[in-house]
Amino acid sequence: AxxxxxxxxxxxxxxxxxxxxxxxxxxxxxxxxxxxxxxxxxxxxxxxxxxxxxxxxxxxxxxxxxxxxxxxxxxxxxxxxxxxxxxxxxxxxxxxxxxxxxxxxxxxxxxxxxxxxxxxxxxxxxxxxxxxxxxxxxxxxxxxxxxxxxxxxxxxxxxxxxxxxxxxxxxxxxxxxRNAIEIARQAGALYDKFEGLVTDLTQVGKRMDEAKNEYSGAMNKLVTGRGNIIGRIEKLKKMGAKTKKSLPETILKRAEEANVSGSEELDL
Structure with missing residues (x-):
């Protein structure tokens, strides 16, 4: 006062x-x-x-x-x-x-x-x-x-x-x-980014499937198919080819089973 x-x-x-x-x-x-x-x-x-x-x-x-x-x-x-x-x-x-x-x-x-x-x-x-x-x-x-x-x-x-x-x-x-407008803008941008991510992942999945199919085809020729390359290479070793290393037993076994199975199918 x-x-x-x-x-x-x-x-x-x-x-x-x-x-x-x-x-x-x-x-x-x-x-x-x-x-x-x-x-x-x-x-x-x-x-x-x-x-x-x-x-x-x-x-x-x-x-x-x-x-x-x-x-x-x-x-x-x-x-x-x-x-x-x-x-x-x-x-x-x-x-x-x-x-x-x-x-x-x-x-x-x-x-x-x-x-x-x-x-x-x-x-x-x-x-x-x-x-x-x-x-x-x-x-x-x-x-x-x-x-x-x-x-x-x-x-x-x-x-x-x-x-x-x-x-x-x-x-x-x-x-x-203003915040509502910015939220809407950010949400739209986020949706567009998410759509792009989904598209990219879909393409990645397709390429993975293609790669898997190609891998299966290569493994069939190499190990699991009748007359596979592993079986033929191993025969060369048994016929006297000079080598210092050996293929893994699991691979050899799979190749042998594939060849046996193929022979049985031919007999039938």
């Missing part, structure tokens, strides 16, 4: 710094991520070459941006709160005039004319103290509508937080939509 009192009694720059601090606290609670969903004190160049420095730029999922300005003087509000009842009416009038003046100044900045950003036609004017706006709107109900006519929407911490939470929900839906 003491810090707030000192800020409100201080110079305009101190009030501005305090208002920006409150605005940042609201942004932190909104769920939006700094430098991604919103930017602070980002500089822009106008078409005439001049520079503009909005307090906060809120980035919307559709590519547009929303500008928030928190430069509001609350000196007269502080004096109204702490004044005697006889003096309150005068300070309240000054407080209203201060808000109206800021609406006019904010409208004159023409933030919507900044060509580097796609901005909505209205700007959010942030009043960091709820009761400062409540007292003003209760005294002059048309204040909000008059500001809206200048493309200015007056917000407080609670109403701004509700707006930012809505924007955060929009971002969540947009991220889910």
């Amino acid at each position: 003491e810090n707030l009192t000192r800020a409100l009694k201080g110079e305009s720059k101190m009030q501005g710094n305090w208002g920006e601090l409150v605005l940042e606290r609201v942004l932190e609670k909104s769920g939006l991520e700094k430098d991604r969903e919103y930017s602070v004190q980002q500089s822009f160049r106008r078409e005439d070459g001049s520079r503009s420095l909005p307090d906060v730029i809120i980035h919307l999922p559709n590519g547009n941006q929303m500008i928030v300005d928190s430069k509001v003087s609350l000196t007269h509000y502080e004096r109204y709160v702490n004044a005697e009842e006889a003096q309150q009416e005068a300070f309240l009038k000054e407080h209203l005039n201060s808000l109206k003046k800021h609406v006019e100044q904010l409208s004159a900045k023409k933030y919507e004319d900044i060509y580097e950003i796609e901005s909505p036609d209205f700007v959010l004017m942030f009043v960091p103290i709820e009761t400062a706006f409540t007292i003003a709107i209760n005294t002059e109900p048309e204040l909000y509508n008059k500001a809206f006519e200048h493309n200015i929407v007056i917000v407080t911490p609670s109403t701004l937080l509700a707006t930012l939470r809505t924007i955060d929900s929009m971002w969540s839906n947009e991220k889910q939509r």
